[in-house]
Amino acid sequence: MKKQIILFLSVYVMLNIGNITFPQCTPDTINCIDTDNPGQICPEGLPDGYVGLPYSQTVTILPPSTATISDVIFTLVKIRIDSVSNLPPGISYEANATEMYPDTAYCVLISGIPTEPGEFKINIQVVPYISIMDSIVESPVVANDTSVKIIIHESSGIQNMHHDGFQLTGNTPNPFTASTTIGFFANESSPVRLNIYNYAGMLVYSEILESKSGKNYFRFTGETLPPGYYIYSVTHRQNVYTGKLVKPG
Numbered sequence: 001m002k003k004q005i006i007l008f009l010s011v012y013v014m015l016n017i018g019n020i021t022f023p024q025c026t027p028d029t030i031n032c033i034d035t036d037n038p039g040q041i042c043p044e045g046l047p048d049g050y051v052g053l054p055y056s057q058t059v060t061i062l063p064p065s066t067a068t069i070s071d072v073i074f075t076l077v078k079i080r081i082d083s084v085s086n087l088p089p090g091i092s093y094e095a096n097a098t099e100m101y102p103d104t105a106y107c108v109l110i111s112g113i114p115t116e117p118g119e120f121k122i123n124i125q126v127v128p129y130i131s132i133m134d135s136i137v138e139s140p141v142v143a144n145d146t147s148v149k150i151i152i153h154e155s156s157g158i159q160n161m162h163h164d165g166f167q168l169t170g171n172t173p174n175p176f177t178a179s180t181t182i183g184f185f186a187n188e189s190s191p192v193r194l195n196i197y198n199y200a201g202m203l204v205y206s207e208i209l210e211s212k213s214g215k216n217y218f219r220f221t222g223e224t225l226p227p228g229y230y231i232y233s234v235t236h237r238q239n240v241y242t243g244k245l246v247k248p249g
Contacts, residue, residue, distance in 0.1 A: 054231055055112055076129070171183070229246055
């Protein structure tokens with residue numbers, strides 16, 4: 001198969017084929033563009049995770065339309081996952097489709113709370129369906145030969161990381177009833193992401209702020225959330241800063 005086809009198949013690891021459900025994710029058809037028709041995934045790499053901290057990532061997949069098998073180009077009708085193994089403990093994967101077809105955008109939601117550190121190289125086997133003389137033929141299982149991996153780090157000390165002139169100043173008020181602000185200092189203009197999770201690890205809110213040099217604030221309105229404990233993460237470049245929110249009953 002073409003390199004780009006293998007890349008697509010690798011990212012399709014985000015399916016939980018043992019218990020497929022349909023998550024509330026939306027494909028990014030604005031920023032994820034297949035310019036040369038080889039198929040495209042966005043983002044192309046999975047971010048690192050941390051033990052005990054919520055992990056959530058939405059991946060957009062634009063399937064390719066052709067596959068090369070034994071140096072012969074075939075029309076690719078669809079792709080079905082045969083098996084997926086060696087997933088990080090505590091992480092689950094849900095796609096908005098059980099099979100993927102060309103000319104359609106799909107999304108996959110990756111979420112959970114990792115329980116063990118390590119580098120997890122995902123083992124994937126897929127079944128391509130190709131068109132031969134107006135017939136759809138199920139091809140033999142193809143094993144993934146690329147390095148699709150998720151790195152899970154120990155969480156110790158994450159809250160105190162301060163790199164590249166960035167510093168989280170915390171949230172106030174806490175506990176909160178209707179709204180709270182989460183502040184940080186930055187020494188440059190750059191995108192900063194806020195994610196808020198419930199204690200089951202489900203993402204309940206996400207926002208990206210283009211920071212300015214100096215003090216910045218996320219202003220989070222959580223009046224529609226039920227009472228309970230929440231975890232927030234602020235991501236700047238490759239660094240993750242976390243804290244807790246409390247909404248009393």
